[in-house]
Amino acid sequence: MSKKNQTHVVDNLWCIEENRFNQDTNKHFEGLFTQGNGYMHVRGSFEEGLRGAAQDEEYMRMPANVTLEQPRHTKSKWGTFIPGIVGKHPLLKEEIINLPYFLGIDLIIADEELNMEASTIREYKRWLDLRDGCLYRSLIWETEQGIDLKLCYKRFVSMEEKHLCLQQVQIEVLSGEGILDIRCGINPEVRTNGFNHFKEVLTEDNNSEYICTKTITDGGNSVLMLSGISASENICWSRLTQNQRIFFSGSRLLKAGDCLEIQKVTSVVTDRDLEEGTLIERGEKYLKYFFKEGWEKIYERHSRAWDSKWLYSDxxxxxxxxxxxxxxxxxxxxxxxxxxxxxxxxxxxxxxxxxxxxxxxxxxxxxxxxxxxxxxxxxxxxxxxxxxxxxxxxxxxxxxxxxxxxxxxxxxxxxxxxxxxxxxxxxxxxxxxxxxxxxxxxxxxxxxxxxxxxxxxxxxxxxxxxxxxxxxxxxxxxxxxxxxxxxxxxxxxxxxxxxxxxxxxxxxxxxxxxxxxxxxxxxxxxxxxxxxxxxxxxxxxxxxxxxxxxxxxxxxxxxxxxxxxxxxxxxxxxxxxxxxxxxxxxxxxxxxxxxxxxxxxxxxxxxxxxxxxxxxxxxxxxxxxxxxxxxxxxxxxxxxxxxxxxxxxxxxxxxxxxxxxxxxxxxxxxxxxxxxxxxxxxxxxxxxxxxxxxxxxxxxxxxxxxxxxxxxxxxxxxxxxxxxxxxxxxxxxxxxxxxxxxxxxxxxx
Amino acid sequence: MSKKNQTHVVDNLWCIEENRFNQDTNKHFEGLFTQGNGYMHVRGSFEEGLRGAAQDEEYMRMPANVTLEQPRHTKSKWGTFIPGIVGKHPLLKEEIINLPYFLGIDLIIADEELNMEASTIREYKRWLDLRDGCLYRSLIWETEQGIDLKLCYKRFVSMEEKHLCLQQVQIEVLSGEGILDIRCGINPEVRTNGFNHFKEVLTEDNNSEYICTKTITDGGNSVLMLSGISASENICWSRLTQNQRIFFSGSRLLKAGDCLEIQKVTSVVTDRDLEEGTLIERGEKYLKYFFKEGWEKIYERHSRAWDSKWLYSDxxxxxxxxxxxxxxxxxxxxxxxxxxxxxxxxxxxxxxxxxxxxxxxxxxxxxxxxxxxxxxxxxxxxxxxxxxxxxxxxxxxxxxxxxxxxxxxxxxxxxxxxxxxxxxxxxxxxxxxxxxxxxxxxxxxxxxxxxxxxxxxxxxxxxxxxxxxxxxxxxxxxxxxxxxxxxxxxxxxxxxxxxxxxxxxxxxxxxxxxxxxxxxxxxxxxxxxxxxxxxxxxxxxxxxxxxxxxxxxxxxxxxxxxxxxxxxxxxxxxxxxxxxxxxxxxxxxxxxxxxxxxxxxxxxxxxxxxxxxxxxxxxxxxxxxxxxxxxxxxxxxxxxxxxxxxxxxxxxxxxxxxxxxxxxxxxxxxxxxxxxxxxxxxxxxxxxxxxxxxxxxxxxxxxxxxxxxxxxxxxxxxxxxxxxxxxxxxxxxxxxxxxxxxxxxxxxx
The missing domain is CATH 1.50.10.10 (Glycosyltransferase)
Known part of the structure; x- marks a missing residue:
């Protein structure tokens, strides 16, 4: 478990902070909290998304004066971008493709789903630490069944291992007990400006250690996403698919005082990368690297890379x-x-x-x-x-x-x-x-x-x-x-x-x-x-x-x-x-x-x-x-x-x-x-x-x-x-x- | 049978004429031979259409300088227009809708289909008589099986009975014999500038004397087309549908010397018409009027209407x-x-x-x-x-x-x-x-x-x-x-x-x-x-x-x-x-x-x-x-x-x-x-x-x-x-x- 997370003090000269969830400003923070490393970028959306904020609505976006346009999505728009992965829109010409969303972590306890709009939340705080580009969320979730959970999320897109994104969530049961269901997945139900740039989405299923989504874009690129998962306590994970989505699903009975930490790591590779090896070889390589080295080492290298950026930029x-x-x-x-x-x-x-x-x-x-x-x-x-x-x-x-x-x-x-x-x-x-x-x-x-x-x-x-x-x-x-x-x-x-x-x-x-x-x-x-x-x-x-x-x-x-x-x-x-x-x-x-x-x-x-x-x-x-x-x-x-x-x-x-x-x-x-x-x-x-x-x-x-x-x-x-x-x-x-x-x-x- | 047709001399001061079929100029003549009466208009397409000239191709036509655009359809584009029947195109705004094609008459003899591009044709001539807006086609069709047919087509959109279009084809067997199959139909497989404006196409089937297509447009209009048919010789017609198409199908053995005349009449009414009565009532009324009065009377009234137009316009x-x-x-x-x-x-x-x-x-x-x-x-x-x-x-x-x-x-x-x-x-x-x-x-x-x-x-x-x-x-x-x-x-x-x-x-x-x-x-x-x-x-x-x-x-x-x-x-x-x-x-x-x-x-x-x-x-x-x-x-x-x-x-x-x-x-x-x-x-x-x-x-x-x-x-x-x-x-x-x-x-x- 990351000690840094536990002891973190939000430094107001280095951290941008959101102190309450507000549906009206959610999209603003999604943009502001965007993380990335030059190779790939993810908007600061919640791991579990927002209910009713469909990401795959299809419509024809017209060329217009963008400054004056009324944006379509009011509450939330995910964003997963790899510079260079573009596709042709019939009206807007070549546009960057919003790729499958790999940040998904859904939490359900005693059949109640964490939902920032509907759940009872207190002590909510979210902040992006600019020093190392880590995005945090901490909150206490009071379920209707009287189970109180303290949740601490952390995630970063590695500045050193450009193909890796690491996520973790710590779950501490403050009171009550219930079965926690966890779903960690990759979701290709994403459209870019209302357009479907995915020619094919393949769920390759030849390894049970990770879930895998291969997206063939209309620009002719292949994008492979592999997610692996680990937990601090024993959880039996099964791999499920639902339409084009794929995810790990696991559950565990939690009681007051229990702590559980889940880590999700995703490696993203494309056929545009200037590296040798097949997509799957490269994707697995980064994933294995994570499981070999562990969160701390990867984070240290990432953090040092950011330090060296800031050295001459601050x-x-x-x-x-x-x-x-x-x-x-x-x-x-x-x-x-x-x-x-x-x-x-x-x-x-x-x-x-x-x-x-x-x-x-x-x-x-x-x-x-x-x-x-x-x-x-x-x-x-x-x-x-x-x-x-x-x-x-x-x-x-x-x-x-x-x-x-x-x-x-x-x-x-x-x-x-x-x-x-x-x-x-x-x-x-x-x-x-x-x-x-x-x-x-x-x-x-x-x-x-x-x-x-x-x-x-x-x-x-x-x-x-x-x-x-x-x-x-x-x-x-x-x-x-x-x-x-x-x-x-x-x-x-x-x-x-x-x-x-x-x-x-x-x-x-x-x-x-x-x-x-x-x-x-x-x-x-x-x-x-x-x-x-x-x-x-x-x-x-x-x-x-x-x-x-x-x-x-x-x-x-x-x-x-x-x-x-x-x-x-x-x-x-x-x-x-x-x-x-x-x-x-x-x-x-x-x-x-x-x-x-x-x-x-x-x-x-x-x-x-x-x-x-x-x-x-x-x-x-x-x-x-x-x-x-x-x-x-x-x-x-x-x-x-x-x-x-x-x-x-x-x-x-x-x-x-x-x-x-x-x-x-x-x-x-x-x-x-x-x-x-x-x-x-x-x-x-x-x-x-x-x-x-x-x-x-x-x-x-x-x-x-x-x-x-x-x-x-x-x-x-x-x-x-x-x-x-x-x-x-x-x-x-x-x-x-x-x-x-x-x-x-x-x-x- | 129309005597005028038989004795018609093409007056070069009153008739525009096409003396050979040419795929390159076909679309030009379709436009030039357009017939209409203010209420409705049909382009001068062949009754049987042109093979391979799909009319229902869907594509996104872009706003552009129309003068300089390269038109999409090279060989043929049908056109059936009723001023005021318009629908919304996502880019081109409100456009007139190209309605179902009701001119269709297909001839097949001994399993060989009349096809202006592939069939052996001689003595081809097509002309539009400007005096009365009648469009004629006459030709001799030599089939591969040695059957020679002389075909004379005539059609007009009535200037007096604005909802009626009359068509006739005379078939004379010059040599050989074979079974002639005739198909006279209404074809809704038509798109306007690549766009489908038909929300619904209904084939109402409550009367065996005519075929019927009711089109509900995306502009909210209903357009009813009824076609009736008659022949100079006894033919047993059956009514068939194929996808959204509906047609009369009949056949008859023809021998050298035989003459057959087919008449097809179509009434077209819409909910935009300033007339009382339901669509079906009005559609049937005009059709019945034709069958009661007959070709000649309708033609006479049409012709007189044109005369009165020319009187002060020529x-x-x-x-x-x-x-x-x-x-x-x-x-x-x-x-x-x-x-x-x-x-x-x-x-x-x-x-x-x-x-x-x-x-x-x-x-x-x-x-x-x-x-x-x-x-x-x-x-x-x-x-x-x-x-x-x-x-x-x-x-x-x-x-x-x-x-x-x-x-x-x-x-x-x-x-x-x-x-x-x-x-x-x-x-x-x-x-x-x-x-x-x-x-x-x-x-x-x-x-x-x-x-x-x-x-x-x-x-x-x-x-x-x-x-x-x-x-x-x-x-x-x-x-x-x-x-x-x-x-x-x-x-x-x-x-x-x-x-x-x-x-x-x-x-x-x-x-x-x-x-x-x-x-x-x-x-x-x-x-x-x-x-x-x-x-x-x-x-x-x-x-x-x-x-x-x-x-x-x-x-x-x-x-x-x-x-x-x-x-x-x-x-x-x-x-x-x-x-x-x-x-x-x-x-x-x-x-x-x-x-x-x-x-x-x-x-x-x-x-x-x-x-x-x-x-x-x-x-x-x-x-x-x-x-x-x-x-x-x-x-x-x-x-x-x-x-x-x-x-x-x-x-x-x-x-x-x-x-x-x-x-x-x-x-x-x-x-x-x-x-x-x-x-x-x-x-x-x-x-x-x-x-x-x-x-x-x-x-x-x-x-x-x-x-x-x-x-x-x-x-x-x-x-x-x-x-x-x-x-x-x-x-x-x-x-x-x-x-x-x-x-x-x-x-x-």
Whole structure:
């Protein structure tokens, strides 16, 4: 038995806690308590599920604006995700598949079933320990027959043995007696967004030591789940099936004072794993490993793996426990969601903690999350960029699909890199992502000095995307290049002309490409020849890239000193926000038709401010202030990518009350029990946003993109007395300590 | 036996003919040969169908640009449509339901089945007689066993007894002998766009004189089909079912020289019919009527009904047989498709001759088809406008759905008037339809002097749509009103600013509304009070309507004297048509991505020219010429609404070779066997377009909207020596005769 469990004290700087069960917030906690290790992820659902919350309802989910959608499942949605295991939805394109639920442990005593909604429960507490990703639940269950049981659940998805999930439940009889029935199973009655992606579910029955479910997906993958079980007292287990479910069933008479501990271990392997051996061999291997080593050893290794993650990732805030817990929660999810050993996948928009956004990858990965990895785990950052390199072929197909040569990165990508966004206005027009990726790569390279990455991989991405851009631009009468038909970061204006953010990103990308090619040509004739051969590169192309880079319009209004979001921004209609936005606790988009929204000056999210955040040296302080003062009042922050950007800019300007308001907003997005933001998954970009807000905003770190030395210009929130974190920077690690009075930068090694 | 059939001579000025069976063009002729009577419509499919052309394939048809879609069924698609019988498709919204196929007659002799693809056929001919809408097929079938049969089919959907369809087949044995098996049935194995709208199909079996299929649709309707059968020789019929099919089966030994005639009559009734009696009572009544009266009498009444339609609808062209047949074909479909006695429905975009466009109603009805009805059958025109009045409640819902008061007519409407367009770019932005309807109503009223229509019905539509408009406009800095976020008639620019066509239409609509209200107020205080009460009208509203009408921007470029399609038109990219449009026999849209198309100056169809057609007095001849010369070269005519408009303008300018080129284009749209344009249904708006081209273009009739007296300014095509037609005008009928030398207008009564 785990001693840690018995002696556990909930540390409010390291644990997110739920103190009473509430049907309304259950889904939120399922999302918030998601556990994972990069390889697989499980939502924080109860072992026994919730009565009446069917997980296999089939319906046709329509493409829509996800931000404004009313989610279908109100009480509970299980989630078992393996990045890369995707299937084709008829409307939503390729989506991550919600796999069979292997966490099931049902308890029945004297014919009464544990049911969080109906049972009499007291001293309920559930918490996720962020240090080691262990999820706990403790409660006292008073049955109608007068039997009182104290239950303590613990579970973790091993950070070290990526294929293992360990669960335990301790049952202590406080009073009464009765026969306890236990069912521990695997349940394939799960649908993803109402769709059945399981072509076949096989229950293999050739070994009595475990139960086994093999799922063949419509994406062609095989996923094998094996569960084994052990108990502290002698229980005779039988293996049963019910429809497609399979489970161990056992029972034992319990009397007052009895203690029983059940352990369930599940190994999950797929045909996508980069390992040798058949599924069954590998699945059994991990299971046997558990039974050989035992809970404690597995836990120790898991715990150490988490420690090593936290070593360079943690941010310590003194004076603001709420912010302390929030940043640790967000960092926890960033670490968990990242598959650092598999560059065939990236981090999806919901951090593999829900079905919303279909497991797709957006620009968020590069722009919102990557800086965290660059400065805490450069290898992981590299891996995320490698995902883009690995899906270059898909990007080529996207370009071709749109009638262009070269490569166009998908607005929403999955395993192939081909466009998965089901709504054309985003897929066709949010083209900035293609340049964002090049920007992000340089951010990584400038921070790490990993020049080889550009030479070995980046150059292909750069040349191919540049090829796309030189065809995507239109030349106007004055000989300048324009980008027409563009949606910038602000998704409430679908088709604009010369979006400032997009054009600047493209200009950067083309300049870097032309410079790089020229440099390689000068320095490495052989290398250049290889590139020429590999990519069929022509000298004329480089000239064209240069020309477009030079002559691409960057909109700017001299009269007002305001950078317009797009050249035609002024032509959109002003919005009477007070008249329309009746309830500001709900998204603005719920109060306006898309039609009206699309012709109005109401921003979903930071657009020009995002530009200024990424190119701080391009703009004067006045321009920054002007932009903030102009755009903030017309920005709805309906997107979770918005608040952190505004918070950073507010901090830069020293407007701390505003910065703190945005800090609160950023924290509330997934932390607020009232807002229930994590119900459909974690807003993982906003997690990176909070990290950036603290590091770039409050510590005032100048982006490694634009300087070689660490430069800080801190503006701490009022009650923060100290801020500490570690930065990976040019191959070294630095400890940053910021107080109101001063800041220190200490080299660690 | 029908004598007419035996003696029929195919009149090439009145009959469209198919001289050989060709699998590739079969679907085209199915559409072109569609028969109907306003109440019901059947495509021109073979009685026995085509082998391997399954009609019940289920698949998910996606919302898309219908113009560019590749149709699913290549060989054959049956079509049985009753306007108003619609059901909900999960993606395409409410669509007309393709009902059970009641035309089935299968012939099998000596175990060999008649099969147009596999059988040996000679002397094949099929033709539709436009005078009476009878469809004929005659052929000689040489079986492998050496039996030669001459087959003559005839069928019509009665124009007088709207619930009856009569079919006959004459079988003459030329040589050989064998047992002929005949199967005449009703087949519910039909899906609409891959979707099953049949909730239940019941085969009622309480009478042995007919077969019966009752279909309960997912739209909640009941459709009853009864088929009876008779033969010229004694045949013992048995009634059989096979899955959901039901049929009469009979056989008879035939020898050389034998003649057999089979007649099949089907009555179709629904719970939507405005008649008393149960379905079965009514269904039986019509069937009995047939058996009592017999083929000849029913045919005579049908034929006379058609004669009366043609009396005032025909256009006679001397010197151009191709044009003569084309205009008659197009008029035939306009007459057939119009449900003149049921103002709960209108004319759908494919003229109830195919599943494409889902049976939805567009602006085409008012702008492209209505003029034909105004001048040939004013009652039918009035009825079409009544449909809009009857669906005002749906239009109110559309406005509300978009956040406005008042009424917004759906871009695609069905029985309720609620928006049925599954693609938001059209539904949200092609708002001109709401004003087009008011324009069309005035066109009708100015032509017919039916002022009462405006006072009784129009005023509600006008006030409610005006209410929508005053909220839909945005006021700019200079105090002028704008319409932002608009798609004009040209559907290749989705979201433009101040579309000239739309703004002019709205201005017209608002001016008329303000004028009307003022006039009623002055002339009819009591009537005005009623309107005030009924619509909750406020004096201030009228002021606002006036103000918006006055200050709504009409874009115009003084420097070039060109009316820009929209205020921002110049900002779109120029298109290198030669580089992109590799094969001009296919739509331009097939060669460019939607993304590129949406930011380019490539018009799908007439936009400014359509404006000039509808408001001829607003523009100088120079402006007309400038517009034509500017827009025509950048117009792809991918829409079937485009060529006729260009043809009219070309004729107005006296550019006859160009006008004739467009004439050819307009005729080819559904007449060309090579283009197979009618495969998915009739381009019914283009039918009205040809009528307009002849009447407004070649005869040069000035629109009754803008003048009280008939004014002509003819420009006949080169080979046309005479053009004659009849016009309803201000309550009278006039015969128009145009020759190269002169034109005459003769009052008929």
């Amino acid at each position: 941010i310590e805030i003194t004076g603001d426990d709420e912010a302390q817990l929030a940043i640790r929660t967000y960092i926890y999810h960033l670490i968990r969601a990242n598959s650092e050993n598999d560059s065939r996948v990236a981090i999806c928009a919901k951090g593999y903690a829900g079905e919303a956004y279909f497991g797709h990858y957006f620009w968020d990965t590069e722009i919102n999350m990557l800086p965290f990895f660059i400065h805490t785990n450069p290898q992981a950052a590299r891996n995320l960029l490698m995902y883009r390199y690995n899906t270059l072929e898909g990007a080529r197909k996207n370009a071709l699909e749109n009638g262009y040569e070269g490569a166009k990165y998908a607005w929403e990508a999955s395993v192939t890199g081909e466009e998965q966004c089901p709504c054309w206005q985003y897929a066709d027009h949010e083209i900035h992502i293609t340049a964002d990726i090049i920007y992000a790569m340089y951010h990584y390279v400038n921070s790490t000095e990993d020049i080889a990455f550009v030479r070995n991989f980046g150059v292909d991405m750069m040349v191919e995307t540049a090829r796309y851009w030189v065809q995507r631009v239109d030349r106007n009468k004055d000989g300048y290049y324009e980008l027409l038909g563009v949606m910038g970061p602000d998704e409430y204006l679908p088709i604009t002309r010369n979006n400032a953010f997009t054009n600047r990103m493209v200009k950067f990308s083309l300049e870097k490409t032309a410079d790089l090619l020229q440099k390689i040509k000068q320095e490495d004739a052989k290398g250049y020849l290889e590139i020429e051969n590999r990519l069929g590169l022509k000298e004329l192309e480089i000239e064209k890239i240069k020309e477009v880079a030079e002559k691409l319009i960057l909109p700017y209004d001299e009269n007002t000193d305001i950078v317009p979001q797009s050249e035609d921004f002024e032509s959109y209609a002003d919005v009477d926000f007070n008249a329309i936005w009746k309830d500001r606790t709900k998204p603005f988009g719920n109060f306006i038709s898309q039609e009206k929204n699309y012709r109005s000056k109401a921003l979903k999210q930071a657009d020009v401010l995002e530009l200024m955040l990424l190119y701080p040296d391009d703009f004067t302080r006045e321009q920054l202030t002007n932009a903030y003062d102009y755009y903030e009042p017309i920005t709805t922050h309906d997107s979770s990518l918005s608040a952190s950007v505004h918070g950073i800019v507010a901090a830069w300007m020293g407007r701390m009350p505003e910065a703190e308001k945005f800090l609160k907003k950023v924290m509330d997005i997934d932390m607020s029990e009232e807002k229930k933001g994590a119900a459909e998954g974690i807003h993982i970009a906003n997690c990176g946003g909070l990290w950036q807000m603290i590091v770039y905003g409050f510590a005032g770190l100048k982006s490694a993109m634009w300087c070689d030395e660490i430069q800080l210009a801190p503006h701490l929130p009022d009650k923060w007395t100290k801020l500490e974190f570690t930065l990976a920077w040019h191959g070294k690690r630095y400890r940053i300590t910021v107080t109101k009075e001063k800041h220190e930068i200490t080299e660690l090694y | 256009i006679e062209i001397t010197g151009d047989d191709e044009a003569q047949l084309a205009i008659r074909t197009y008029i035939y479909h306009l007459i057939r498709a119009n449900s003149e006695n049921d103002s709960r429905v209108a004319i759908c975009a494919k003229g109830y001759a195919g599943e494409a466009y889902f049976g939805h109603y567009f602006w085409d009805t008012e702008i492209n088809m209505l003029p034909f009805f105004i001048h040939t059958n004013p009652q039918a025109a009035r009825n079409l406008l009544m449909y809009r009045y009857n669906t005002l409640e749906g239009a109110r819902k559309n406005a509300l759905e978009n956040g406005y008061e008042g009424a917004k007519y759906a871009w695609e409407a069905s029985v309720t008037g609620e928006e049925q367009c599954p693609c938001w770019q059209y539904a949200d932005h092609e708002i001109h339809i709401t004003a087009d309807i008011i324009y069309a109503m005035y066109h009708y009223v100015n032509s017919t002097e039916d002022i009462a229509f405006v006072r009784n019905f129009g005023v509600d539509m006008m006030v409610e749509t005006a209410r929508y408009w005053v909220q839909r406009v945005d006021r700019n800095k200079d105090g002028y009103y704008e319409l932002l976020g608009v798609m004009g008639p040209d559907e290749y620019l989705p979201i433009t600013r101040n579309n000239a066509f739309t703004n002019r239409m709205v201005k017209f609509s608002l001016e008329k509304t303000a004028d009307l209200l003022q006039k009623i107020k002055q002339e009819d205080a009591k009537g005005y009070l009623e309107i005030e009460n009924r619509l909750g009208l406020k004096e201030l509203e009228i002021e606002k309507i006036k103000e918006v009408a006055e200050k709504l921007i009409l874009p115009y470029d003084e420097n070039t004297d060109i009316v820009p399609q929209s205020e921002d038109f110049e900002s779109y990219a120029d298109v290198d048509f030669n580089a992109i449009w590799k094969d001009r026999t296919k739509p331009f849209g097939n060669f460019i991505s939607q993304e590129k198309n949406y930011r380019s100056k490539a018009l799908k169809q007439a936009d400014v020219l359509e404006l000039m057609l509808l408001y001829p007095d607003d523009f100088t001849r120079e402006q007309l010429t400038n517009a034509y010369d500017y827009y025509e070269p950048i117009t792809t005519h991918d829409s079937s609404l485009s060529a006729s408009v260009h043809g009219i303008v070309a004729a107005w300018m006296g550019r006859m070779p160009e006008a004739e080129k467009f004439l050819k284009k307009v005729m080819d749209i559904d007449m060309s066997e090579e283009k197979k344009g009618a495969a998915e249904g009739i381009h019914i708006a283009n039918c009205g377009g040809l009528w307009q081209m002849i009447v407004y273009g070649f005869a040069g009739l000035k629109s009754a909207m803008w003048c009280d007296e008939i004014q002509l300014a003819p420009h006949l095509p080169d080979k046309w020596t005479k053009l004659e037609f009849t016009l309803a005008w201000h309550g009278k009928r006039y015969r128009i005769t145009v020759t190269k030398e002169k034109h005459e207008i003769t009052e008929l009564y």
